[in-house]
Each structure stands twice: as structure tokens, then as C-alpha cells.
Amino acid sequence: MIEDKNPQRTSLEELGEFGLIEHLTQNFELQQASSIKGIGDDAAILDFNGKKTVVSTDMLVEGVHFDLSYMPLKHLGYKSVMVNLSDIYAMNAMATQVTVSIAVSNRFPLEALEEFYAGVALACKLYHVDLVGGDTTSSTKGMLISVTALGIAEENDIVYRNGAKANDLLVVTGDLGGAYLGLQVLEREKEVFKVNPENQPDLEPYSYIVERQLKPEARKDIVELLKKLEVKPTSMIDISDGLSSEILHLCKQSDVGCNLFEDKIPLDPTVISTSEEFQMDSTMIALGGGEDYELLFTIDQSDFPKIKANPNLTVIGHMTGKSEGAHLVTRAETKIPLTAQGWNSFNG
Amino acid sequence: MIEDKNPQRTSLEELGEFGLIEHLTQNFELQQASSIKGIGDDAAILDFNGKKTVVSTDMLVEGVHFDLSYMPLKHLGYKSVMVNLSDIYAMNAMATQVTVSIAVSNRFPLEALEEFYAGVALACKLYHVDLVGGDTTSSTKGMLISVTALGIAEENDIVYRNGAKANDLLVVTGDLGGAYLGLQVLEREKEVFKVNPENQPDLEPYSYIVERQLKPEARKDIVELLKKLEVKPTSMIDISDGLSSEILHLCKQSDVGCNLFEDKIPLDPTVISTSEEFQMDSTMIALGGGEDYELLFTIDQSDFPKIKANPNLTVIGHMTGKSEGAHLVTRAETKIPLTAQGWNSFNG
Structure with a gap:
């Protein structure tokens, strides 16, 4: 600007x-x-x-x-x-x-x-x-x-999207929702700028999420890390369209179901505070936001000890039989079916 | 239409x-x-x-x-x-x-x-x-x-653009200028159609050049033919932007000059008749027209016997020392410096 x-x-x-x-x-x-x-x-x-x-x-x-x-x-x-x-x-x-x-x-x-x-x-x-x-x-x-x-x-x-099995753990890298909220902040500042071009926006409090939107990093380090840890995921996908949509891709292509635990979804403090500021639900943002370019993958349970201490990796759920479907298990322990809230470029 | x-x-x-x-x-x-x-x-x-x-x-x-x-x-x-x-x-x-x-x-x-x-x-x-x-x-x-x-x-x-040597023969596949003239015919019919939408255009006399424009074929057959003839070109490029521009690419990257003979440039009879109809010079069209997707290549003179009988291949000139520059030798035997008349998308 x-x-x-x-x-x-x-x-x-x-x-x-x-x-x-x-x-x-x-x-x-x-x-x-x-x-x-x-x-x-x-x-x-x-x-x-x-x-x-x-x-x-x-x-x-x-x-x-x-x-x-x-x-x-x-x-x-x-x-x-x-x-x-x-x-x-x-x-x-x-x-x-x-x-x-x-x-x-x-x-x-x-x-x-x-x-x-x-x-x-x-x-x-x-x-x-x-x-x-x-x-x-x-x-x-x-x-x-x-x-x-x-x-x-x-x-x-090589890891495809179709190798996940029931009981595999669902793992995500980094944290989610930042890129989407960064975009909301930039859109808001754009509207302010239109009204008053002299106004200098203070983006400092939002620097983490604005950078997630404007300058995302692809997780090359995770591919290297997994090799070092001797973990080969059973399935993997990158999160370009939102967690929910990517989980459904893995479920569909691997012919399995999934339980995703709301309280395990990794969120940066800036994402939590900015969600509140925008009066949005941070879980919905992580599920539907997109553009985080983190990796989502499944591993055999026997590989859990190799990854559990790593701050880059968070276990957020586990795969189930296909008939059980794909669900979000909320903090209140209710199960809600996951739906693709992924960004759809044709609805723009 | x-x-x-x-x-x-x-x-x-x-x-x-x-x-x-x-x-x-x-x-x-x-x-x-x-x-x-x-x-x-x-x-x-x-x-x-x-x-x-x-x-x-x-x-x-x-x-x-x-x-x-x-x-x-x-x-x-x-x-x-x-x-x-x-x-x-x-x-x-x-x-x-x-x-x-x-x-x-x-x-x-x-x-x-x-x-x-x-x-x-x-x-x-x-x-x-x-x-x-x-x-x-x-x-x-x-x-x-x-x-x-x-x-x-x-x-x-593999044949690059930079391997041509002085005295190599310059060879082109098929014939040139058709795609460009086909476009002129289509543009003319579009203007007629704008004025009178009931008018049914008769494209039959132009079917060859219209097809050259709308449905060009890439010369996979030539790669196969060259292999069969045991000829490896010293340099090669495809003609997307017009003969003149492509020759200059070969000359520049191979650090050589070239004599191109006007009377050798292969033209389909439809190209000649349609050029006359549009009051355009058929040589200029072949040099600058583009989109023919023919192949232009150079071969060592010793390979000439292998290609001379082939109706798909026409020798149109020879490479020279760099200091001699790149020229068109006209039917009247005057030498004109070649300039890139290649289609330039930024002048559109």
C-alpha cells in the first residue's frame, strides 16, 4: 500500500x-x-x-x-x-x-x-x-x-494420497489458519486505505499471519526431517485448500474414515487473538482457511515414538474404517461430520 | 461462426x-x-x-x-x-x-x-x-x-540450437506461411460476419491454410524420419514465430551467418494464390508469418544424399561464417539482411 x-x-x-x-x-x-x-x-x-x-x-x-x-x-x-x-x-x-x-x-x-x-x-x-x-x-x-x-x-x-489405513495417526506440520486470517487483515486494511489513503496501517501485531499469507514457505524441511526420523508416511497431501478438504481427500482416496480432534489442531496465538477480533471461530478457520502450505500425513502407530517429541509435528487424529465416516470430535466431545469447506475458486 | x-x-x-x-x-x-x-x-x-x-x-x-x-x-x-x-x-x-x-x-x-x-x-x-x-x-x-x-x-x-557450423545446409520441413494466411482468411470472414451474420462463408478454397491455422500438426514424424535416415541435425528449432526469426535464433546461438535462398522456400499453391488475393508478398509471409510448427534444422553437407529425395525436407540455404551475417538471397540475386519479422506478442 x-x-x-x-x-x-x-x-x-x-x-x-x-x-x-x-x-x-x-x-x-x-x-x-x-x-x-x-x-x-x-x-x-x-x-x-x-x-x-x-x-x-x-x-x-x-x-x-x-x-x-x-x-x-x-x-x-x-x-x-x-x-x-x-x-x-x-x-x-x-x-x-x-x-x-x-x-x-x-x-x-x-x-x-x-x-x-x-x-x-x-x-x-x-x-x-x-x-x-x-x-x-x-x-x-x-x-x-x-x-x-x-x-x-x-x-x-514416494508417498501418495491413497495409502492411509484405519488406526493410522493423522499428523499435521506447523500451525493452521494463519494465511487465511492474514488475508482478512489485508482486506480490512485495503478498505480503510480506500476511505483514507493517508492512513498508515499498523500491521505489526499481525506480522506473523500477514507473512503466512504473503510469503508462505513450502515444507522442504519436513521431507528432510521425516527421512532423518526414518518415518515414511502412509499417505500425504499439502494443505492448500484447508484442513477439512485435505482430510477428505485422504479419506476418499485411501478408502478410510477419520476422527479429527478439535483440541489438537495447532493454532498460533496470533490466530487465536485475531479470530476473536474478527469474531470468527478459530477451528472453522483452520478447517476451511487454506493457503497454509503445511503438510498433512498419516503414519503407522508404530512410528509414533519417532515423531512425538518433535515441535514441528502434531498428531491431530486417527484414521478409522470407511463406514465410520470422517468426523470432527469437538472440545465438548460431540462428533460433527467433516465437510469440504475448502476454498473453491469458481465461487469467487 | x-x-x-x-x-x-x-x-x-x-x-x-x-x-x-x-x-x-x-x-x-x-x-x-x-x-x-x-x-x-x-x-x-x-x-x-x-x-x-x-x-x-x-x-x-x-x-x-x-x-x-x-x-x-x-x-x-x-x-x-x-x-x-x-x-x-x-x-x-x-x-x-x-x-x-x-x-x-x-x-x-x-x-x-x-x-x-x-x-x-x-x-x-x-x-x-x-x-x-x-x-x-x-x-x-x-x-x-x-x-x-x-x-x-x-x-x-539431443539437438540444440547452438550446433550449426559454417557450410552446414539449412533445411525446413513441409511448407511455410499457411497458418498466417489461414488467419487472415478467418479474420476477413469474421469482419464479413459482423456486417452480415446471415452470410455463410465459403472457406472451401482455403481449407488447407485454415486447417494449418486451426489444427496444426507437430512434426513427430520428422524426428522418426531423421532417425530412420540416420541424420542427426547439427542444430534445430521449431517454426512458431516465422522463418526469419527462427533462422536468426540459430545464427545467434550457433555463432554463424546464413544465406537463405528465396526461390527455395517451400510454399503450398494455396499460399501463393491467397497471397496474391490479399496483395501480400508470399516470401514476406513465409519469413514473418509464424505458427506453422514446421522444423528448421541444419545438417552437415555429408548428410545431403540421405535427405535429398525426401519430399518432406527442403534445403533452403546454407550457413556461413558469422562475419558474413544472415541474408536473404532474392530471386533477382540481390542480398537483403534478414530481420526478425517474428510475431511479437507485446506489439499486439
């Missing part, structure tokens, strides 16, 4: 399509031994030495998935990569390469795309992935981003 | 995001042994047995790359895949998988997306590639498609 009113502006037409991708990607260095050839030919060349290749792709649309009035472009570049790496980690695989394509209307100057790619570059550097391809083109309206991520894994390490 | 005014319409909101991708991809069967896991988890799993993996990605934007007033959605689905496969073949590799992501505004009913995916399915079937992932989301305006294609090749077979 605080922006330079006279930034340097170079129109995209001055560079042309070929110059543009060259310009935007000139400082990207290949970090992965599997990246044989990156940008600059018809296609990138990768070499995974016989390991399995893992591929995931996601699209982000301005006005649907992000709002540039409070999402800095560098953060958007970073988040676009994170969203895709998260899917690779959710297979218990290591991300190795990304392709990033972007369509922008001519209201975006070159400097805006440079900011976006600076975020992509930072994500690539911190997560050790290589940018190996992409496309830049014009759109008739707004900005649209498509990222494809590639990764590798040993066949035996 | 001929459309059913009362087609069946199912709104996308009725299905929701998860139901939608499941619905649209339910009839896709995996055909490639390297496709271990397709759609339905966080990521697809591929296994290339130690061969090199080739990756390419492209975006197509309504109003920039296609016009739905004359581009049937099934053709668009087909073409979206072709555009990407073409990049894989241009590496002398075989395409094996694609991911297809699509953003659409709520003006599109489910049946429109089904048509689009029918085209994707046909392309996958005919070219033996597997759809292994994708994303469907809403857009605030229009339709936007992003495709990533994967392929495999033996390391020794």
Missing part, C-alpha cells in the same frame, strides 16, 4: 518477447546437477539418473488468487514457486526444477516483472531449485502465472 | 474445482510406460530409466493467441498440445507427457471445457502422450491456457 508514485517504467514493447525472457532470467544460475540445459532452447534437458521424476503444476490468477494492491510482486513470485514446491514435497520428493510462465497486460512495466522474478529467484536460491523454462506473453487483462515444478524421489520413498 | 444458439450449459460452479478436473480427465488413459502416476495426487510420477528428460512450456491467451469467434474449442485444445509437442520434437526428442492448465471466466459452461479437453484427448491419443496433471481455475476475463510438455531422448540424440 506504500508505493513509489514515480517508479522507473520501461515498457515491455521496448524489449520484445525474446529480449524479455532473456533479460528476466539472466541472473538465474543452475544449481541442480540434474539440470543439463536450462532456458535458451526449445526445451530444458533434465537427467534424473533413473530416479522417479515428479511433476506438478498450478496457476495463479490476479483477482482470483491474489490482489496486487497488497501483494508485493516479489512476494508473489516467491509464493508462486512455493505453491508448486509444496506439491512436490507432499509426494515426499525433493523439488529440483521449475518452469515459470507469466501473462501480463501492458499496464505492467518491465520493472514490475523484474520484481516478480526477483521473488522467483529468491525462492529458487533458498530451496535449491533451478528455473529451466517458461513463457512470457501479454494478457488482455491482469496478471496470470503458471508454474510447473519437477522433482525426484526414489521409488520407495 | 456456425454455432448452436441453445447448447446445453452446466455452470462450472455446480461442479466445483475438484469435481471439474476429475470430470474433464476421467477418460484419459495413460499410454506411456514412463507415466507411473497421472492426475489425482499432488504431483505426477514419471520414470525415464536414465534417459534425458526434456521439458517445455507455453501459454496461450484469448485475444492474444486465439480468437474463439472462429477457433473451435476442440481445435484449441488440440493446438495447445501441438504447440508444446513441437518444442519437444525440436530437441530431436520424443514427447511423452503433458500437463494442461486452464483459467476461464464464468462465461464458459462445462460443455465448453469438455470440448477443449476433447481436443487435448485427441492430441494425446494421436501423438501417444499422457495427460498427467493440470489445474483448472477461474479467470476474471477470458480463457488462458498453459501447457507443459515432457519428453525423453538419449543424450547423444
Whole structure:
């Protein structure tokens, strides 16, 4: 919301399509031994030495998935990569390469795309992935981003969504609901800003949840941790659409039911206090919020001793037979059927 | 231009995001042994047995790359895949998988997306590639498609853009300019239709070039042919942006010059007659037109006997030292410097 009113502006037409991708990607260095050839030919060349290749792709649309009035472009570049790496980690695989394509209307100057790619570059550097391809083109309206991520894994390490069994423990990483509440705070400040552009928002009390929204981190560390702990989940998924929706995916694909315990859902103090401020129920936010990019997985009960002391991992329930269905067990010990409250982009 | 005014319409909101991708991809069967896991988890799993993996990605934007007033959605689905496969073949590799992501505004009913995916399915079937992932989301305006294609090749077979040497022969497949002229015909008919919607256009005389525009084919057959002829090009690129622009890419990346002979450029009779009708120069159209998705490559002169009898392949020039520059040698035997007349999406 605080922006330079006279930034340097170079129109995209001055560079042309070929110059543009060259310009935007000139400082990207290949970090992965599997990246044989990156940008600059018809296609990138990768070499995974016989390991399995893992591929995931996601699209982000301005006005649907992000709002540039409070999402800095560098953060958007970073988040676009994170969203895709998260899917690779959710297979218990290591991300190795990304392709990033972007369509922008001519209201975006070159400097805006440079900011976006600076975020992509930072994500690539911190997560050790290589940018190996992409496309830049014009759109008739707004900005649209498509990222494809590639990764590798040993066949035996790969974790699908369909391996959960009755009595497995349901485990979640980190804490939930922050990204959604961060978005509510940003939306509120945007409305205030519209009424009074001189007003400087104080986001300090909300810094944790605003960062969860604007600059999420994919849980590469969890894949490494699970390997170190010698735990192979029986099923795994990343939480992009809300806990409830992801649990139902695991249940459906694994043909099992689930009991989720309300009092076990990990919440940051900021999430609890901000929920109260917005007069929202923090459990509903964790169940339906989405965009936390934490990992949700199931493990055999015999693996519990290996994970129980870890502050990154919280057991929030257990799987049951399919006929028992999927339920939330509330603090009052009543059972409520879980429904997908996941964010649905077509209801936007 | 001929459309059913009362087609069946199912709104996308009725299905929701998860139901939608499941619905649209339910009839896709995996055909490639390297496709271990397709759609339905966080990521697809591929296994290339130690061969090199080739990756390419492209975006197509309504109003920039296609016009739905004359581009049937099934053709668009087909073409979206072709555009990407073409990049894989241009590496002398075989395409094996694609991911297809699509953003659409709520003006599109489910049946429109089904048509689009029918085209994707046909392309996958005919070219033996597997759809292994994708994303469907809403857009605030229009339709936007992003495709990533994967392929495999033996390391020794891969052909880059940078291997051309002075005295190599410059070879092109098929004929050029048709896709661009097909677009001109379609644009003209659209204008006629605007003035008089009762007018039924007679596209019969233009069927070849209209098909080149609406339903291009990627030259998988050429990769197979080159293997059979035991010819490995020294450099290769696909013609998406016009012959001139692609030649300059090869010259720049290979650090060589080039003489292109005007009288050798392969043109279909329809291209010649339609050029005259539009009072355009057919050479300029071949040089700048784009979207033909033919392959342009260079070979060592010693390989000439192997290719000379083949009707699919035309020698159109030869490479020179870099200092000689890149020139068109006209029918009148004057030399004109080649300039990139390639279609530039930011000038749209």
C-alpha cells in the first residue's frame, strides 16, 4: 500500500518477447546437477539418473488468487514457486526444477516483472531449485502465472494420497489458519486505505499471519526431517485448500474414515487473538482457511515414538474404517461430520 | 461462426474445482510406460530409466493467441498440445507427457471445457502422450491456457540450437506461411460476419491454410524420419514465430551467418494464390508469418544424399561464417539482411 508514485517504467514493447525472457532470467544460475540445459532452447534437458521424476503444476490468477494492491510482486513470485514446491514435497520428493510462465497486460512495466522474478529467484536460491523454462506473453487483462515444478524421489520413498489405513495417526506440520486470517487483515486494511489513503496501517501485531499469507514457505524441511526420523508416511497431501478438504481427500482416496480432534489442531496465538477480533471461530478457520502450505500425513502407530517429541509435528487424529465416516470430535466431545469447506475458486 | 444458439450449459460452479478436473480427465488413459502416476495426487510420477528428460512450456491467451469467434474449442485444445509437442520434437526428442492448465471466466459452461479437453484427448491419443496433471481455475476475463510438455531422448540424440557450423545446409520441413494466411482468411470472414451474420462463408478454397491455422500438426514424424535416415541435425528449432526469426535464433546461438535462398522456400499453391488475393508478398509471409510448427534444422553437407529425395525436407540455404551475417538471397540475386519479422506478442 506504500508505493513509489514515480517508479522507473520501461515498457515491455521496448524489449520484445525474446529480449524479455532473456533479460528476466539472466541472473538465474543452475544449481541442480540434474539440470543439463536450462532456458535458451526449445526445451530444458533434465537427467534424473533413473530416479522417479515428479511433476506438478498450478496457476495463479490476479483477482482470483491474489490482489496486487497488497501483494508485493516479489512476494508473489516467491509464493508462486512455493505453491508448486509444496506439491512436490507432499509426494515426499525433493523439488529440483521449475518452469515459470507469466501473462501480463501492458499496464505492467518491465520493472514490475523484474520484481516478480526477483521473488522467483529468491525462492529458487533458498530451496535449491533451478528455473529451466517458461513463457512470457501479454494478457488482455491482469496478471496470470503458471508454474510447473519437477522433482525426484526414489521409488520407495514416494508417498501418495491413497495409502492411509484405519488406526493410522493423522499428523499435521506447523500451525493452521494463519494465511487465511492474514488475508482478512489485508482486506480490512485495503478498505480503510480506500476511505483514507493517508492512513498508515499498523500491521505489526499481525506480522506473523500477514507473512503466512504473503510469503508462505513450502515444507522442504519436513521431507528432510521425516527421512532423518526414518518415518515414511502412509499417505500425504499439502494443505492448500484447508484442513477439512485435505482430510477428505485422504479419506476418499485411501478408502478410510477419520476422527479429527478439535483440541489438537495447532493454532498460533496470533490466530487465536485475531479470530476473536474478527469474531470468527478459530477451528472453522483452520478447517476451511487454506493457503497454509503445511503438510498433512498419516503414519503407522508404530512410528509414533519417532515423531512425538518433535515441535514441528502434531498428531491431530486417527484414521478409522470407511463406514465410520470422517468426523470432527469437538472440545465438548460431540462428533460433527467433516465437510469440504475448502476454498473453491469458481465461487469467487 | 456456425454455432448452436441453445447448447446445453452446466455452470462450472455446480461442479466445483475438484469435481471439474476429475470430470474433464476421467477418460484419459495413460499410454506411456514412463507415466507411473497421472492426475489425482499432488504431483505426477514419471520414470525415464536414465534417459534425458526434456521439458517445455507455453501459454496461450484469448485475444492474444486465439480468437474463439472462429477457433473451435476442440481445435484449441488440440493446438495447445501441438504447440508444446513441437518444442519437444525440436530437441530431436520424443514427447511423452503433458500437463494442461486452464483459467476461464464464468462465461464458459462445462460443455465448453469438455470440448477443449476433447481436443487435448485427441492430441494425446494421436501423438501417444499422457495427460498427467493440470489445474483448472477461474479467470476474471477470458480463457488462458498453459501447457507443459515432457519428453525423453538419449543424450547423444539431443539437438540444440547452438550446433550449426559454417557450410552446414539449412533445411525446413513441409511448407511455410499457411497458418498466417489461414488467419487472415478467418479474420476477413469474421469482419464479413459482423456486417452480415446471415452470410455463410465459403472457406472451401482455403481449407488447407485454415486447417494449418486451426489444427496444426507437430512434426513427430520428422524426428522418426531423421532417425530412420540416420541424420542427426547439427542444430534445430521449431517454426512458431516465422522463418526469419527462427533462422536468426540459430545464427545467434550457433555463432554463424546464413544465406537463405528465396526461390527455395517451400510454399503450398494455396499460399501463393491467397497471397496474391490479399496483395501480400508470399516470401514476406513465409519469413514473418509464424505458427506453422514446421522444423528448421541444419545438417552437415555429408548428410545431403540421405535427405535429398525426401519430399518432406527442403534445403533452403546454407550457413556461413558469422562475419558474413544472415541474408536473404532474392530471386533477382540481390542480398537483403534478414530481420526478425517474428510475431511479437507485446506489439499486439
